[in-house]
Amino acid sequence: MRLSVATNFDPQLIESLKDYPVVELFGKLREDVVGGGRAPYQLGKVSRRQLAEHVAQARGAGIAFNYLLNAACLGNVEITRKGQKKINRLLEWISRIGVTSVTVATPFMLQLVKTRFPQLRVRISVFAGVDRVRKAQMWEEMGADCIVLDSILVNRELQTLREIRKAVRCDLELMANNNCLSGCSMSPMHMNALAHAGQTGSENKGFFVDWCFLKCTAMKLENPVNYIRSEWIRPDDLPIYEQLGYDLFKIAERDLPTEILLARVKAYAARRFDGNLLDLIQPYGFQGIKEGARYYRRGLGWMLRFLIRPGLVNPLRLIPLKRLAELRGMIRPLEGDPPVYIDNRALDGFLERFQDQSCRDVDCEDCRWCHQFAARAVHIDSASRDQALAAYTELFDSMHGGDMWRYLPQKKNGVPHGGSCRDPECSS
Known part of the structure; x- marks a missing residue:
């Protein structure tokens, strides 16, 4: 077993991982010319000096570092003189500080790195959507050293995984x-939105309302089967994937508290977990973490940059977003019993159906395998669920109807509320 683990740039994380089969950490600057797979508001600020020191500490512990250049779209900056200079400078710095590999999501970036910086190993991002044999072969033919398969499309397709490995x-x-x-229709939009959010040249300068993430989390509360109809691999099921020839597993999420990341590594290294599966797979809703921890530290500067941007959005319309974030444990730790609990032991046997059956062209309502396990394993507190769904509804109404971006009352048929139409073609 080999584990590639997200970093939070805490020196203690590296010390804590020494006793586990961790071969690599992955991360990046909060923003750079290329961008990546997370919006800046999700990540703590890290300077170039801090990142370089972290890479050096990891190497001293025998752990490599993978720098993420995994934006699904660079906005065509990569085909301009200015963009090329910035990309070259970034890669020169990455190489100089001892990074051993980079992750990219576009064929052009793969060829660029391989040609100009051959000492760097290049990994293909999950955002590249590799979900079948021919795609994997094409990336390998272009020089890829490693491919992260598209978990949304293949983690439950065991026969496909077997054929790709061969x-x-x-x-x-x-x-x-x-x-x-699994099979999420929002995925292309989401990966592109995240890519641009983290690029230094973005006109929004870090401002981002993650509609896809909000929609996804709402869908799970509305229909609990969506917690199961997902892409995760339980620690307990790793041996099945290892039998298919896979031994390198990626553990998310970047910038989480060290104790959370360490608990995830422990569970996957042990190939067993007893407890709430959400503790391993969800990027929020933590318990037992101090509110003053770096993960929850959001000062005035953070708010002014990422939320209070009156030229881009009506800040008052973001109040439901703040309320929702509090309810779901996104900006402070949860207290009391978890509002959603997925009993990992109740999921024993879940992967049996996928040993010889595909999900790709199956109607979930005809199959209902995930529904059966959701009924056994997923427990949701109804009161907290109703509160959260009400906040989601208010937020989505504001976004879908456009109120989030208005300061004046919405017009109806081109007429402000309380006004009268002077166009002779208007009906009375």
């Missing part, structure tokens, strides 16, 4: 503990 010689990696929806 078809290529390069390293393959599986995302173990993401919890996106």
Whole structure:
């Protein structure tokens, strides 16, 4: 077993991981010319000096570092003189500080790195959507050293995983503990939105309202089967994937508290977990974490940059977002019993159906395998659920109807509320 683990740039994290099969940490600057797979508001600020020191500490512990250049779209900056200079400078710095590999999501970035910085190993991001044999072969033919397969599309397709492993010689990696929806139709929009959010040249300068994330989390509360109809791999099921020839697993999430990341590594290294599966796969809703921890530290500067942007959005319309974040444990730790609990032991046997059956062209309502396990394993507090769904509804109404971006009352048929139409074609 080999684990590639998200970093939070805490020196103690590296010390804590020494006793586990961790071969690599992955992370990046909060923003750079390329961008990545997380919006800046989700990540703590890290300077170039801090990142370089973290890479050096990791190397001293025998752990490599993978720098993420995994934006699904660069906005065509990569085909301009200015963009090329910035990308070159970034890669020169990455190489100089001892980074051993980078993750990219576009074929052009793969070829660029391989040609100009051949000492760097290049990994293909989950955002590249590799979900079948020919795609994997094409990336390998272009020089990929490792491919992270598209977990949304293949983590439950065991026969596909078997065939891909047989078809290529390069390293393959599986995302173990993401919890996106399997076959999610929002995925292309989401990966592109996140890519631009973290690019230094973005006109929004870090401002981002993650509609896809909000929609996904609401869908799970509305229909608990969506907690199961997902992409995660339980620690207990790793042996099944290892039998298929996979031994490299990616553990998320970047910038989480050290104790949370360590608990996830322990569970996957042990190939067993007893407790709430959400503790391993959800990027929020933590318990037992001090509110003053770095993960929850959000000062005035953070709010002014990422939320209070009156030129981009009506800040008052973000109040439901703040209330929702508090209810769901996104900006402070939860107290009391968890509002959602997924009993991992009740999921024993879940993967049996997928040993010889596909989900790709199956109607979930005809199958209902995930529904059966959701009924056994997923427990939701109804009061907290109702509160959260009410906040989601208010927020979505504001976004879908456009009120979030208005300061004046909405017009009806081109007429402000309380006004009268002077166009002779208007009906009385």
